[in-house]
Amino acid sequence: MKHPVQAIAAAIALAALCGTARAQTISDDVVKIGVLTDMSSLYADATGKGSLVAVQMAVEDYGGKVKGKNVEVISADHQNKPDVGVNIARNWYDNEKVDAIFDVPTSSVALPISALTREKNKIHINSGGGSSDITGTQCSPNTVHWTYDTYALSNVAGKAMVKRGEDTWFFITADYAFGQALERDAANVVKEAGGKVLGDVRHPLNSSDFSSFVLQAQASKAKVVGLANAGGDTQNALKQAAEFGLAQSGQKMIALLMEITDVHSLGIKSTSGLIVTDAFYWDMNDETRAFSKRFNDKVGHMPTMIQAGLYSATTHYLKAIEAIGTDEAPKVMAQMRATPVNDFFAKNGKIRIDGRMVHDMYLFEVKKPEESKGDWDLYKLIATVPGDEAFRPLDKGGCPLVKSN
Incomplete structure (x- = not known):
């Protein structure tokens, strides 16, 4: 029979181990990505169906699973209306168990989605929205601005x-x-x-x-x-x-x-x-041509920067989950920031504390x-x-996270 002190120590160790195991798991046994985009209006060609296909291609190329758990992709049309977009996102987070929302063209929709994502402690990877305020005065620890900005x-x-x-x-x-x-x-x-x-x-x-x-x-x-x-x-x-x-x-x-x-x-x-x-x-090169040919075969046109960026962002997101064994938002964000982006879209890309992914x-x-x-x-x-010359200097955007970092 164990001494009471030993028993208590063993119980504490077991609890800690169970806590670690729980922390390092995939929530709901699935990684769920929501592609929120413009399917029917003036940005549909640049985003829309092509944005969804780019994310689906990245998931398929990754094998459709991460840490042995399925990766699921759903989509919706926000109609370029902030209220419509926020209602979809809120339902996705609260009821559909979506872990991350991708794309979101139209900055008037992207900015409130970023704020909601922070409130819900999920992840938003924006490719379609353009306002530099996304990583400026309205930056968020839960948002990455992947492709371009104003x-x-x-x-x-x-x-x-x-x-x-x-x-x-x-x-x-x-x-x-x-x-x-x-x-x-x-x-x-x-x-x-x-x-x-x-x-x-x-x-x-x-x-x-x-x-x-x-x-x-x-x-x-x-x-x-x-x-x-x-x-x-x-x-x-x-x-x-x-x-x-x-x-x-x-x-x-x-x-x-x-x-x-x-x-x-x-x-x-x-x-x-x-x-x-x-x-x-x-x-640009053999890598960009290979991806673009596959994309063109599926969608009927060459990819825009927004669509190519989404493939890159999805892959980076899945790699981060694979590396740390959980889809818990703060840990995934930390891993994505710690890992350079090297693929056909970006070479030595980096995600700053303000959420800006810096690339050429x-x-x-x-x-x-x-x-x-x-x-x-x-x-x-x-x-x-070069990215450091193209994008706004980190200390010039007014992002509150920069002051606290």
Whole structure:
């Protein structure tokens, strides 16, 4: 018979061991990922079905299991409405036992989803939303901003254009969180580089008529008309700018967020010469081409940076769970931050304490029709900008986590 002290010590040790075993397990015996995206509106090509497929591909390539437990992927359309998105996310977390929400384009939806995820102590990996506030004043220990943001888009393209002498700007801006952040960040870059902002005009999300906005830009006589919008809004603005002859009158158009699906939809003739900032291009190397061919076979178009980023993010998330043996959010986040990102999307990428995944960004120019060798042969590389130069410095975003770190 054990001495009472020995018995107590053994009981304590056993309890500690059981506690450790419980801590290092997969909740509900499944890792559940929710892809919350735009399936039906102006961002559906850049995100949508392709975002879901990218996550599914990553899970399948990982073997469909982590630590012997199934990985399940569900999806929903947030319709670009914050209330719809938050209600879906709340139901997923409270009732569907979702561990992590991926994608979430449209910053006005992404920001409250990030806040809700922190409240529920789950994980949000954002690829589709753009506002740099996601890792700035509204940063969260539970959110990673994976692919791009308004600061990087503005910083890479804005500096390059002002340096070339295109130093007076007018903005046509989508009137919601993303567009406002994109204009703000681009205007700051232009001014810091020695340029001037001559004016701006705001348009509603998902606009079809840009004529009055284009005419105001034309009347400004600015050398550069910056489009601080995305998706269908960017396409419509470019089409109508061409109809009004902005390029012929000497003004340079820049789409601050332009996906390869937008360029393909508009056609190389009407987009030739456009400057584009991007985090990914399918034809960079053998790795990007291999992934993109598989993706194209499933979806019918080459992946956007958002979709390629989601494959990368999903794989990194699953690797983190595999490494530590649990899907408990704080531990998974710590492991993801501690592990460099090395795949076809990013080399030596790193996740900072503010949630920003830092990686190289690229400046492209859309090819002339005679330079293109195929349907998706659209870009030529102008510059590779190292991540630490492309993204906002850690101490400049106003993230409260930086002060406490």
